[in-house]
Amino acid sequence: MTDPKIIIAIDGYSSTGKSTVAKQLSKTLGYIYVDTGAMYRAVTLFAMRNCYIDATHFNEEALERQLPFIAIRFEINPNTGVAEVVLNGENVEQEIRKLEVARFVSQVAAVSVVRKKLVEQQQLLGKDKGVVMDGRDIGTVVFPHAKLKIFMTATAKDRAERRFKELTDRGDDVSYEDVLKNVVNRDHIDSTRKDSPLKKADDAVEIDNSNLTLEEQYEQILKLANDAIVTVNS
Numbered sequence: 707m708t709d710p711k712i713i714i715a716i717d718g719y720s721s722t723g724k725s726t727v728a729k730q731l732s733k734t735l736g737y738i739y740v741d742t743g744a745m746y747r748a749v750t751l752f753a754m755r756n757c758y759i760d761a762t763h764f765n766e767e768a769l770e771r772q773l774p775f776i777a778i779r780f781e782i783n784p785n786t787g788v789a790e791v792v793l794n795g796e797n798v799e800q801e802i803r804k805l806e807v808a809r810f811v812s813q814v815a816a817v818s819v820v821r822k823k824l825v826e827q828q829q830l831l832g833k834d835k836g837v838v839m840d841g842r843d844i845g846t847v848v849f850p851h852a853k854l855k856i857f858m859t860a861t862a863k864d865r866a867e868r869r870f871k872e873l874t875d876r877g878d879d880v881s882y883e884d885v886l887k888n889v890v891n892r893d894h895i896d897s898t899r900k901d902s903p904l905k906k907a908d909d910a911v912e913i914d915n916s917n918l919t920l921e922e923q924y925e926q927i928l929k930l931a932n933d934a935i936v937t938v939n940s
Contacts, residue, residue: 710938711737711836713851714931715844718858719904720808720892721865723915723923724840727858729788730924731931732838739789740780740831742841742848743811745824747802748778748793750814759810770819778827805873805880808888812895815842821901842896845907854934855910856927862889864916 714731716724725741732739749769753759758769780789781797790799801807814820821843828848832839839848845855866886873880896904906912911930915923 710935711834712853712931712934712938713832713835713849714838714854714856714934715849715852715907715910716838716840716856716858716927717842717845717904717907717910718840718856719860719865720889720896721869722858722860723868723920724858726920727924727927728838728840731927733787734928735838735931735935736836738831738837740828740837740839741789741791742824742828742839742844744780744791744799744802745778745827746815746820747807747811748791748798749773749776749820749824750807750811751798751802752776752793753814754807754810759813761809764810764813766817769814769817773819773823776823778824803876804878805884805888808892812892812899816895816899816901818901825902842904843902845910846905847902850907853938854931855907856930857906857910857912859912859914860916862886862893865889 714737716728718724725743728741729739731737750759753769756772758765777794779792781792782788783790790797791802792798825848828839831837832849841848845852845857863886866882866889869889870880870882870885873885913923913926
């Protein structure tokens with residue numbers, strides 16, 4: 707009998723390591739990994755480049771009119787084996803990870819028509835199962851019937867420290883105070899938006915990784931995934 711494929715939904719707050727563990731999990735299980743946050747970051751980058759959003763304004767109507775012309779796909783980097791984001795034919799993986807994009811992504815993600823477009827794409831990517839998908843509303847909206855749902859959290863301080871290290875290690879010129887402010891601001895917008903707010907699904911397993919190492923977190927989630935797969939086949 708072939709191994710059954712399931713959908714694994716990983717939701718949670720920004721900078722909780724959702725993408726890191728989802729990548730590890732997909733590689734171990736041989737599943738497709740979909741970083742939905744990267745999709746919203748790509749739309750945000752598009753909006754920034756076209757001057758639809760900045761610190762003083764957000765022209766939602768202009769962005770909505772351009773949505774049919776935004777094409778997002780994932781492309782495997784042959785050197786790393788990791789899926790990277792391609793926006794309208796351009797690899798934007800490095801650009802979308804910058805703090806400048808993070809400052810506006812929650813505002814863009816709160817736009818209903820943007821969410822509708824991307825949710826449709828995400829559901830198509832998971833139609834054959836065998837997918838690990840991370841984001842804010844995967845277990846509540848995109849795949850409410852996912853076999854395994856994880857909700858990741860940690861203190862804002864811990865998340866900001868991790869994000870600050872990640873950015874500075876990459877060479878970005880940022881301050882810890884700006885990173886912490888961004889984390890707190892994104893938490894507020896993500897949790898209070900009207901359309902698909904960030905919240906834990908009733909049947910999700912909550913994991914607070916404030917005091918967990920990456921290995922401890924991974925082993926804990928891998929066990930949950932294997933247990934869920936076994937139940938499908940029993």
